[in-house]
Amino acid sequence: MIRIDSVTKRYPDGTVAVDRLSLEIPDRSITVLVGPSGCGKTTTLRMINRMVEPSEGTILLDGKDIQQQPVNTLRRSMGYVIQNAGLFQHRTILDNIATVPRLLGWGKEKSRARARELMERVGLDGALAKRYPYQLSGGQQQRVGVARALAADPPVLLMDEPFSAVDPVVRKGLQDELLRIQEELGKTIVFVTHDIDEAVKLGTMVAVMRTGGRLAQFAPPAELLTDPADSFVEDFLGTDRGIRRLSFFPSAGLELLTAPIVASDTTDEQIAARDLTDAPYLLVTDLDGKPLGWAERDTEIDTARLLPYGRPFVVATDSLRAALDCAVLSPTGWAVAVDGEGRAAGVVSQQTIGEAIRGAHAKSATTQKAAR
Amino acid sequence: MSELFDMPSDLQNSYLGLVALHLREALLPVLAGLLASLPIAQLCVRLRWLYPPVLWVTTVLYAIPSLAFFVILIDYTGLSELTVMIPLAVYSLVVLVPAIVDGVRSVPQETLAAATAMGFGPVRRYFQVQLPIAAPAIIAGLRIASVSSISLVSVGMLIGNQGALGNLLNSGMIYNQPRLIWLSVVGTAVLAILVDAALIVVRVLLTPWMPRSTSARRLTAKEATR
Numbered sequence: 257m258i259r260i261d262s263v264t265k266r267y268p269d270g271t272v273a274v275d276r277l278s279l280e281i282p283d284r285s286i287t288v289l290v291g292p293s294g295c296g297k298t299t300t301l302r303m304i305n306r307m308v309e310p311s312e313g314t315i316l317l318d319g320k321d322i323q324q325q326p327v328n329t330l331r332r333s334m335g336y337v338i339q340n341a342g343l344f345q346h347r348t349i350l351d352n353i354a355t356v357p358r359l360l361g362w363g364k365e366k367s368r369a370r371a372r373e374l375m376e377r378v379g380l381d382g383a384l385a386k387r388y389p390y391q392l393s394g395g396q397q398q399r400v401g402v403a404r405a406l407a408a409d410p411p412v413l414l415m416d417e418p419f420s421a422v423d424p425v426v427r428k429g430l431q432d433e434l435l436r437i438q439e440e441l442g443k444t445i446v447f448v449t450h451d452i453d454e455a456v457k458l459g460t461m462v463a464v465m466r467t468g469g470r471l472a473q474f475a476p477p478a479e480l481l482t483d484p485a486d487s488f489v490e491d492f493l494g495t496d497r498g499i500r501r502l503s504f505f506p507s508a509g510l511e512l513l514t515a516p517i518v519a520s521d522t523t524d525e526q527i528a529a530r531d532l533t534d535a536p537y538l539l540v541t542d543l544d545g546k547p548l549g550w551a552e553r554d555t556e557i558d559t560a561r562l563l564p565y566g567r568p569f570v571v572a573t574d575s576l577r578a579a580l581d582c583a584v585l586s587p588t589g590w591a592v593a594v595d596g597e598g599r600a601a602g603v604v605s606q607q608t609i610g611e612a613i614r615g616a617h618a619k620s621a622t623t624q625k626a627a628r
Numbered sequence: 629m630s631e632l633f634d635m636p637s638d639l640q641n642s643y644l645g646l647v648a649l650h651l652r653e654a655l656l657p658v659l660a661g662l663l664a665s666l667p668i669a670q671l672c673v674r675l676r677w678l679y680p681p682v683l684w685v686t687t688v689l690y691a692i693p694s695l696a697f698f699v700i701l702i703d704y705t706g707l708s709e710l711t712v713m714i715p716l717a718v719y720s721l722v723v724l725v726p727a728i729v730d731g732v733r734s735v736p737q738e739t740l741a742a743a744t745a746m747g748f749g750p751v752r753r754y755f756q757v758q759l760p761i762a763a764p765a766i767i768a769g770l771r772i773a774s775v776s777s778i779s780l781v782s783v784g785m786l787i788g789n790q791g792a793l794g795n796l797l798n799s800g801m802i803y804n805q806p807r808l809i810w811l812s813v814v815g816t817a818v819l820a821i822l823v824d825a826a827l828i829v830v831r832v833l834l835t836p837w838m839p840r841s842t843s844a845r846r847l848t849a850k851e852a853t854r
Contacts, residue, residue, distance in 0.1 A: 327697030332747035346760045346837045388837040
């Protein structure tokens, strides 16, 4: 565990970058430091590997003061990923990744074999091994940066706004990849970002910092969204935190209706036999069960003139946020649930989703009370 | 044909001998200048305030006429090659120091931060990261310094037989032989061009990591990192 104990960083000109910060960073999980620029989050990160020395306070790594350890040994035991990757432009991709193993005195062949293994792990094509950084896209360079940080299998990974310089689509890919890698490797990751959405998505714990280097709140993301400590945190979370919080409620409990699902070859008699009292619309599917669109009940079904159904949500795996989004997108006000293969699994109205949200709120309120 | 390259006996050298002497007197000072510039430049990178005065000093040294250097140096080093080469080495500093400083400073901040964070000490970081990335800028400086040194060697004739192809020019004028003048002038120019070309080859071999073709491609690579 990394324990930051009332650490202050004061520069000679008197500016205070970090002010009596205390944090306990749990092992094998992602802790995100988030805040506006000038809040001291990067300074805090850099104090963990002693690129910045604290003016007061101590930082303990597994109970030992990091000041007592040789600085380069400490740094080689912590992977470091930086914005724009910071690759060595004069070395090949393979040699970039092999940097820390080489510093640790591994042989050339062993280091390179390890580097190849990591290229695969971060989703890089092995054909890139002999290329130079300028030949890679920004997203690929960032993957190399992550691979390089992981090369010597350090227990700790420090990440300083690693994904903020790439476009949103690439960023989402990198975030998903990081979560996947983390699931496999279980590193202790400290991740700095100014993007609250990124913090909520990646963090097991999120530390919100305010200008002047003070801690505003340290909590799991769901709690942050439910119960912001003060107006600063509330403002920082933005106006739609209620909607975002729904990401943490599963859609598994939603009651899905299957009666309104009709295949394009279902006969009128079969439809007439169903109980459709709650369903003003019918979801028409193709013969494989994939949704085509909505038709009004009690009218003739014309597959060429169906209402669009928006984007479906995946039953059980997607959150209530995804389900609500589907219902809002759909002109009928009904969301379509599909299974993993994209076949219609049921339909659900905005009303039912609304009830599920109220139910989820009530449930989380009782568990939080119990936790206190 | 052999008559074309016949040398007056007072030069005490064949034409090729003069060319070799010329090269040695021009390039050894650049090498010495490079060896002196590396630590000076590193100091300037580390102590920012030192750079402007150092630049000023190298510029002033460059402004001292070689004749003045010779007058002072003759007391110590006599009428030797060294008397010619010391001023040339001093002159090369005016190009090499800024080339190295700019090259080392052009290493991106995040590259340096990444190196430090991975546990590079300052010395290792200098030799394995900063110098290699500065290599193109340093070689660009070496090209200018070498070419200018090749043209400056000729003044060595002022102190006797130390001007190599410069002495040949002098002989051509004294004996009124245009052939010797042409041999001197064309020989100096060809030397300069060949040395410059050789340094370009060295740069290409040392930097396979540089975007090869146009500046447009470098731009896209830069954009890709953004």
